[in-house]
Amino acid sequence: MGWVNRRRDHGGLIFLDLRDRSGIAQIVVDEKVTAAHAKADAARPEFVIAVKGRVRRRGAGLDNPNMPTGEIEVVASKLLLLNDARTPPFSPAEDAIANEEVRLKYRYLDLRRTEMQANFALRSRVAMAIRNYLVSEGFLEIETPFMTRSTPEGARDYLVPSRVHPGNFYALPQSPQIFKQILMVSGFDRYFQIARCFRDEDLRADRQPEFTQIDLEMSFPQMDNIFRVAEGFLTAAFAAAGIALTTPFVHMTYDEAIKNYGIDKPDMRLPAMVSLSDILTPELRTALKIEQSLPVLGFVIPNVGELSGTARKSLLGEVRAGFGDCGLDLLDVVRLRTNATFAPLADAISAALAASLGVPALSAADLITVVTPKLGTPAMWNYDPQWIYKRVGALRLELGAKFADKHGLFAKTGTAADFKFAWVTDFPMYEWNEETKTWDAAHHPFTSPHEDDIQAGRLTTDKGAVRALAYDVVLNGNELGSGSIRIHRKDVQAEIFRSLGMTDEEAHERFGFFLDALEYGTPPHGGIALGLDRIVMILAGATSLREVIAFPKTARAIDLMVDAPTPATPQQLRELHLRTVTRT
Numbered sequence: 001m002g003w004v005n006r007r008r009d010h011g012g013l014i015f016l017d018l019r020d021r022s023g024i025a026q027i028v029v030d031e032k033v034t035a036a037h038a039k040a041d042a043a044r045p046e047f048v049i050a051v052k053g054r055v056r057r058r059g060a061g062l063d064n065p066n067m068p069t070g071e072i073e074v075v076a077s078k079l080l081l082l083n084d085a086r087t088p089p090f091s092p093a094e095d096a097i098a099n100e101e102v103r104l105k106y107r108y109l110d111l112r113r114t115e116m117q118a119n120f121a122l123r124s125r126v127a128m129a130i131r132n133y134l135v136s137e138g139f140l141e142i143e144t145p146f147m148t149r150s151t152p153e154g155a156r157d158y159l160v161p162s163r164v165h166p167g168n169f170y171a172l173p174q175s176p177q178i179f180k181q182i183l184m185v186s187g188f189d190r191y192f193q194i195a196r197c198f199r200d201e202d203l204r205a206d207r208q209p210e211f212t213q214i215d216l217e218m219s220f221p222q223m224d225n226i227f228r229v230a231e232g233f234l235t236a237a238f239a240a241a242g243i244a245l246t247t248p249f250v251h252m253t254y255d256e257a258i259k260n261y262g263i264d265k266p267d268m269r270l271p272a273m274v275s276l277s278d279i280l281t282p283e284l285r286t287a288l289k290i291e292q293s294l295p296v297l298g299f300v301i302p303n304v305g306e307l308s309g310t311a312r313k314s315l316l317g318e319v320r321a322g323f324g325d326c327g328l329d330l331l332d333v334v335r336l337r338t339n340a341t342f343a344p345l346a347d348a349i350s351a352a353l354a355a356s357l358g359v360p361a362l363s364a365a366d367l368i369t370v371v372t373p374k375l376g377t378p379a380m381w382n383y384d385p386q387w388i389y390k391r392v393g394a395l396r397l398e399l400g401a402k403f404a405d406k407h408g409l410f411a412k413t414g415t416a417a418d419f420k421f422a423w424v425t426d427f428p429m430y431e432w433n434e435e436t437k438t439w440d441a442a443h444h445p446f447t448s449p450h451e452d453d454i455q456a457g458r459l460t461t462d463k464g465a466v467r468a469l470a471y472d473v474v475l476n477g478n479e480l481g482s483g484s485i486r487i488h489r490k491d492v493q494a495e496i497f498r499s500l501g502m503t504d505e506e507a508h509e510r511f512g513f514f515l516d517a518l519e520y521g522t523p524p525h526g527g528i529a530l531g532l533d534r535i536v537m538i539l540a541g542a543t544s545l546r547e548v549i550a551f552p553k554t555a556r557a558i559d560l561m562v563d564a565p566t567p568a569t570p571q572q573l574r575e576l577h578l579r580t581v582t583r584t
Contacts, residue, residue: 001050001082003112004043005093014040018051018074019092021117026064026073027051036079045093046085046109052078100546105560107551119548122241123536127194129240130214130532133233139190139216144179146196147171151178151510156200158209166577172198175529177446178514180217181486184525185517189219194532208533208545209557213481217527223471226483227423230473230528234480234535238419241539249421249473257424258386262393264427267477268420269410270400273299273392274356276370279348287341288331294373296331297392300353301367304403319369319395327377328391331370369399397477410476412541419538422474429453429466430499438501439463443470445496447484448526454492459499473530480535483528490518 002020014037016027029040043049053076064070090097092112097103103110110116131141147170150157157171173179176195183191195215201207214233218226231247238245250268257264260272276296285292307315316330323329336346349370354362362368371392404410412418429449430439441447449459450467458466469485487493493515497507508515536548546552553559573579 002048003085003092004045004047004049007040007043007045009041016040016043016049016051017093018049019112019114021121023068024114025069026058026067027053027076027079028073029076029079033077036076039079039081040076043079043081044085044087045091046088046112047081048083048085050080050082051076101554101560104546104552104554107561111550116547119536119540119542120550122540123532123548125240126237126536126539127532129236130233131192131194133236134192134216134229137190137229137232139192140188141193142183142188142191143193144173144176144183144195146173148173148179149510158198158200161576161578163575163577174199175213176215177444178511180215180527181446181525182514182517184217184219184486185520185522189523190216191218191527192216195529208549208552210553211545211549212532213529214532214535215527215529217525219523219525221485221524221526223425223469223485223526226526226528227471230481230483230530234421234473234530237535238416238539243414243416243419243539245416245419245421249423251423251425253426254424254428254467255426257422258389258393262389262391262396263477264424265472265474265477265479266422266424267397267400268422269476270396271300271302271353271357273297273389273396274353276349276352279345279352280372284342284345288372289375290331291373291375291377294377295388296370296372297388298349298353298368298370299392299396300357300362301369301396301399301403301409302357303363303365303409304367306364307367319399322395322398323391326391327374328388329372329374331372333368333370367399367403369395371395418476420476423471424474425471426450426467427470427472428464429468429470430463432464439499441496441500443468443482443484445500446486446493448487448492449496459495463499469526471528473528475538478534478538481528481530483526485524485526488518488522488524490515493518 002018005017005019005024007017008015012031014029016029017024018027027040029037031037039049051074053074055072055074058064058071058073088109089102089106090099090109092109094113095115097110111120135141147160150159150169150171151174155174157174160170160172162168162170173195175197176193180191180193193215195213196210197213198210200209216229218229227248231245231249235245235247252260252266254264257266260266261268262273266272274297276298280288280290280296282292284290290296312334316332319330331349333346333349336342350362350368353368354360371388373388400409428442429447431442432438433440448469450469453459453466470482471484472482473480487496494504494507497511498504502510533545533548537545540548542548551559551561558564567580568576568578
């Protein structure tokens with residue numbers, strides 16, 4: 001039983017491709033079976049049918065190697081039309097449908113496609129593998145409320161008006177953060193939840209207003225314990241997709257990630273950046289008009305192919321135009337080699353980059369990029385000591401993406417080699433908000449600072465230098481999840497609130513219940529949350545979360561299938577003590 005995927009009428013024989021969740025089978029209906037043949041003649045794509053018949057091998061030379069069932073067919077002895085179907089706006093038999101809005105409006109048809117069925121079968125296997133692993137590690141699955149109060153999580157809340165408490169609102173949770181910490185206070189030392197979360201923020205391909213995260217918390221943990229558990233359930237999840245991961249993952253601090261990759265979510269499929277500052281003597285810097293005190297950074301994009309002189313000049317011009325007036329320039333290593341004065345420098349740069357890759361020499365197909373600060377750049381450097389690393393890191397990713405498709409830089413092998421994981425630790429505790437001229441929590445205000453930063457008084461004297469016991473797990477340049485060791489002492493939590501500009505009265509108004517709970521023997525605890533949608537998206541080889549969320553929203557947060565959101569009725573507004581105001 002299933003849907004007619006395709007129909008082919010050969011006169012005396014009608015062939016129907018019957019599709020259900022398990023796949024497609026070819027049905028043969030002979031005109032000698034009169035009743036079945038008449039119904040097969042009436043059937044059209046997406047009709048729902050039931051077939052009874054005999055399975056047989058296909059005739060010699062008629063096998064279809066592109067179908068798992070391509071060696072057999074079913075000879076129908078009976079056929080029932082269970083339901084007809086209008087001509088659909090697109091065929092679920094198609095491999096790809098260009099118009100995404102049409103796909104989302106008729107999502108029930110889109111989900112019939114083989115690719116989408118495979119995505120959600122994968123998602124189910126991954127979620128179950130994670131759940132089974134965590135249960136085997138002694139975690140309890142506990143649900144936390146959807147209707148709660150607003151908490152600072154870095155995005156706007158979705159608010160739910162209360163009918164019985166006029167003028168008051170619940171907030172849908174951006175994460176179960178406070179509740180899972182309360183569960184640690186309550187003695188449930190290992191909690192997890194595959195949790196639904198909600199954030200009212202601008203959307204893009206890897207964001208949705210409602211999403212699912214793998215959320216866990218542990219009491220009395222060392223950071224390495226949390227890493228081990230997360231690596232364990234990721235290993236189980238990837239195994240569900242047929243991929244065997246190698247653990248433990250690479251570890252690096254935030255400062256190391258910025259220095260080596262220019263970003264806190266490094267894509268390690270590309271070689272790291274290398275400091276070339278020691279190679280450029282003061283005399284060489286003067287001759288090449290390079291600022292003396294700032295770093296010179298280089299990197300290699302491997303196997304891009306040997307560029308012609310015209311292509312190389314075009315690329316140099318494109319990059320320089322992208323730099324604008326930020327004070328950076330490119331050192332043309334190929335041109336340096338043609339100058340007797342600078343040829344030894346070009347050789348030294350190539351040798352240093354080759355050594356960083358662990359190879360004896362670079363090939364002509366490897367693209368060498370060296371970025372230098374122009375004279376007069378220090379003012380920008382003093383404003384943000386990491387800005388050069390970040391800008392060069394962005395260029396590294398831009399060039400990697402530019403040559404990726406043409407030269408197969410990120411070609412998938414279907415093995416663990418495709419997936420470069422890393423733990424990034426010791427993030428800054430605070431980040432400066434230029435708009436409000438205040439320090440904001442970089443992670444969330446329940447993250448514990450380093451003990452030595454507390455002891456040194458940096459919470460009040462040097463917020464920019466305070467490190468958080470926070471960590472991210474990163475895969476191929478994507479942040480899969482983040483977590484931290486939490487604050488378990490009321491005095492430290494109160495001090496963090498104060499350091500964020502919150503008075504004791506404001507803190508008690510918003511978090512009094514939580515501060516009170518910290519006074520009743522709260523154990524040290526920590527945890528992590530990883531995006532399930534993003535993990536499945538990567539495993540499915542999809543480019544958007546909408547490919548692995550059954551009923552997603554558009555980039556404008558609209559559900560095209562059910563036409564949501566919609567206005568409330570006057571009666572609903574009266575019951576909720578609300579009125580709407582349209583701004584022009």
